[in-house]
Amino acid sequence: MNQLPISVIGSEEGAFQDNALSTAPTTPEGSLTFSPVLRAAADGPLDIESTSLAAQAQSSRLMPSALFNPSVRHVQNICCVGAGYVGGPTAAVIAYQNPHIRVTIVDRDERRIRRWNSKHLPIYEPGLGDIVRIARDGSRECSFLNERSSLDTSDGLSDATTSSSECGSQCEGHHEGPTIIPARQPNLFFSADVARCIREADIVLVAVNTPTKSKGMGAGSATDMTAFEAVTGVVAQHARPGAIIVEKSTVPCRTAQLMAIHRPGVHFEILSNPEFLAAGTAMKDLMQPDRVLIGSSTTPSGRRAAEALASVYAAWVPRNRIITTNVWSSELSKLVANSMLAQRISSINSISAICEKTGADVDEVAASIGCDPRIGEKFLKAGIGFGGSCFKKDILSLVYLAESLGLEEVGEYWRQVVKMNEYQRDRFSRRVIKCLNNTLVGKKITLLGYAFKANTSDTRESPALEIIKTLLEEGPREIAIFDPCCNPVVVQDEIKSLLKGQVALKSDGGPIAVYGSAYEACASANAVLITTEFDEFRNTPATLPTLSKTAKHLDPRPFDRLEPSETEILSLHKFLLRSSPATVHAGGDPLQRYMTEPACAEDCPDCGLVKGGYSTAGNSDDYKPKERLDWNKISYHLAKPKWVFDGKGLIDPMVMSKLGVRVESVGRQGRS
Ligand SMILES: NC(=O)c1ccc[n+]([C@@H]2O[C@H](COP(=O)([O-])OP(=O)(O)OC[C@H]3O[C@@H](n4cnc5c(N)ncnc54)[C@H](O)[C@@H]3O)[C@@H](O)[C@H]2O)c1
Ligand SMILES: O=c1ccn([C@@H]2O[C@H](COP(=O)(O)OP(=O)(O)O[C@H]3O[C@H](CO)[C@@H](O)[C@H](O)[C@H]3O)[C@@H](O)[C@H]2O)c(=O)[nH]1
Numbered sequence: 001m002n003q004l005p006i007s008v009i010g011s012e013e014g015a016f017q018d019n020a021l022s023t024a025p026t027t028p029e030g031s032l033t034f035s036p037v038l039r040a041a042a043d044g045p046l047d048i049e050s051t052s053l054a055a056q057a058q059s060s061r062l063m064p065s066a067l068f069n070p071s072v073r074h075v076q077n078i079c080c081v082g083a084g085y086v087g088g089p090t091a092a093v094i095a096y097q098n099p100h101i102r103v104t105i106v107d108r109d110e111r112r113i114r115r116w117n118s119k120h121l122p123i124y125e126p127g128l129g130d131i132v133r134i135a136r137d138g139s140r141e142c143s144f145l146n147e148r149s150s151l152d153t154s155d156g157l158s159d160a161t162t163s164s165s166e167c168g169s170q171c172e173g174h175h176e177g178p179t180i181i182p183a184r185q186p187n188l189f190f191s192a193d194v195a196r197c198i199r200e201a202d203i204v205l206v207a208v209n210t211p212t213k214s215k216g217m218g219a220g221s222a223t224d225m226t227a228f229e230a231v232t233g234v235v236a237q238h239a240r241p242g243a244i245i246v247e248k249s250t251v252p253c254r255t256a257q258l259m260a261i262h263r264p265g266v267h268f269e270i271l272s273n274p275e276f277l278a279a280g281t282a283m284k285d286l287m288q289p290d291r292v293l294i295g296s297s298t299t300p301s302g303r304r305a306a307e308a309l310a311s312v313y314a315a316w317v318p319r320n321r322i323i324t325t326n327v328w329s330s331e332l333s334k335l336v337a338n339s340m341l342a343q344r345i346s347s348i349n350s351i352s353a354i355c356e357k358t359g360a361d362v363d364e365v366a367a368s369i370g371c372d373p374r375i376g377e378k379f380l381k382a383g384i385g386f387g388g389s390c391f392k393k394d395i396l397s398l399v400y401l402a403e404s405l406g407l408e409e410v411g412e413y414w415r416q417v418v419k420m421n422e423y424q425r426d427r428f429s430r431r432v433i434k435c436l437n438n439t440l441v442g443k444k445i446t447l448l449g450y451a452f453k454a455n456t457s458d459t460r461e462s463p464a465l466e467i468i469k470t471l472l473e474e475g476p477r478e479i480a481i482f483d484p485c486c487n488p489v490v491v492q493d494e495i496k497s498l499l500k501g502q503v504a505l506k507s508d509g510g511p512i513a514v515y516g517s518a519y520e521a522c523a524s525a526n527a528v529l530i531t532t533e534f535d536e537f538r539n540t541p542a543t544l545p546t547l548s549k550t551a552k553h554l555d556p557r558p559f560d561r562l563e564p565s566e567t568e569i570l571s572l573h574k575f576l577l578r579s580s581p582a583t584v585h586a587g588g589d590p591l592q593r594y595m596t597e598p599a600c601a602e603d604c605p606d607c608g609l610v611k612g613g614y615s616t617a618g619n620s621d622d623y624k625p626k627e628r629l630d631w632n633k634i635s636y637h638l639a640k641p642k643w644v645f646d647g648k649g650l651i652d653p654m655v656m657s658k659l660g661v662r663v664e665s666v667g668r669q670g671r672s
Pocket of ligand 2: 276378379384453
């Protein structure tokens, strides 16, 4: 029986100290393994009735946070532990939208922190630079006319002075003269001093990595909680009494209950607040989330903690999108969301195999079934299988949970999603080898795309790498790689460490070469493989709306309020950049709001990369239309017979056949 101790609120003063008794989960007894599932397995089926949390489970709720008690104390200081793909963008948006809250992102990786504090952000995410520059560096006072731009000019700033108003004098924002945006002080900080920043925080977000365990009990499917547990240790030691601890990382169900945040006589409320952002669209996902999920204990102190966190999000997220549940539902929801999304991809990929044998076209099948609103059109793109740091590990975590609970059939059901994914990827590699007469010896194979998906430099669990491993075994003359978002130097370093023990890179005498130009990478190739869904790789012309129409359509002015929100100012910033490309080149600052970026040291390694022609961070380039590859040029230089293997459904084979190129696409019948 799991008897959890009832926690007693400490006597020390703290920003969020509660004066009521709480049955919230705090410290588990004894020395627990930090795997809730292992523990569950040891104890037999989870016995909710036997825990002091039974009441919470029974009164499980899914409701908009507006129903909560609004008497919540003011959050002044937030610390986010983990300056990675989730912690960095999430905490940056929190700071951007809450100028009165001091937000510090901490990480033990000093190199990462140095880059966050420089103009070379450590991750590429479209739109991230705009947010970081305002919150981290502060901003100048600036002004604009609160009137929609006229159609006959594309210069958003100058036409602001000549345009005609559509709101008349009805709205609050309509007034004579320009709208003034006051200057902002910096409120986003990056630091490697983890303990100090935790000590100062009212809310601690934990956003460290939680990969799959690679050894020991549960290796290959259980979640490796080493980093998470290390942080909870520091939190337990240093956090203020009453501080709210938030699981931002994806963790196994029941982690909050077992989290070893324990200091005698001190109470910490633990919330689950999983993140649903996707790489490449992180800023949009954060600025306009479908939902913000907050799991808490149902005690008064748990509810108050949830409301404190909800109030932070409410700065920009409509209240009806902030959903609250019990902690376990919230933790489990994250695993289930990813598993169900991945399951759709595996389902359509399994159908693509049938299409290749029958003559049906998987894109046509997906489009037809997607018209049914019960099925929906999203996540039905067949390809070489899903990659990324999340899907596989989160499905496997669900599998491990099910198996640990004795639900073998449930585990096997979800494991099949991963198996199908691997089958699909390997099927694609085999198809390439088969079409090339079962031998790659003496041949050059080019991969267009190395990141796991478009518009990101994130390469974790990229299908491209697994395909490269398979191709390597066939002894090709060269494997060439080009990726529009990844820094070639970084890719080379990564391949070197991932293929340890093999002579892989050309510079070491191996066959793999990473290029900064698609045309160089494809020159004299025997086959080109499309392995990431970058729009740049399509062979059909981009259908861009005319500039003047776009400008008219997207101008967010006039704003209703005298003081526009940060979301509104950002939409104006983007509109002005898109409608006047000249401003992109002039520092990407059409409102002239930016402060000077931090200067780099003389010996800054990232400046060296930029001088060498490599971008280390995305910012103003985000607003430039992406140029498509010239397939005429590529095909001209391909070795005969000219092959393109389209792993992402980007290529129109008819157009390619006119260029004398044979195309094999996933989900369509080919020659193999
Ligand atoms: N990447 C995504 O798109 C995404 C989306 C939703 C949820 N998640 C989840 O969010 C979590 C973080 O993912 P990520 O992609 O940001 O990982 P990441 O590897 O990019 O970042 C994690 C950071 O935590 C730091 N860290 C680890 N241990 C630390 C410690 N003891 N003290 C201080 N810093 C420490 C690491 O140095 C690293 O910079 C994971 O649980 C993941 O499953 C990720
Ligand atoms: O129809 C589709 C959609 C996606 N993919 C592939 O699936 C992978 C994952 O794509 P996506 O889900 O867009 O990116 P992630 O960044 O992995 O985001 C997922 O994983 C995150 C981490 O948990 C969650 O927060 C997000 O909600 C969830 O979408 C990529 O390799 C895509 O190429 C397909 O093959 N077909």
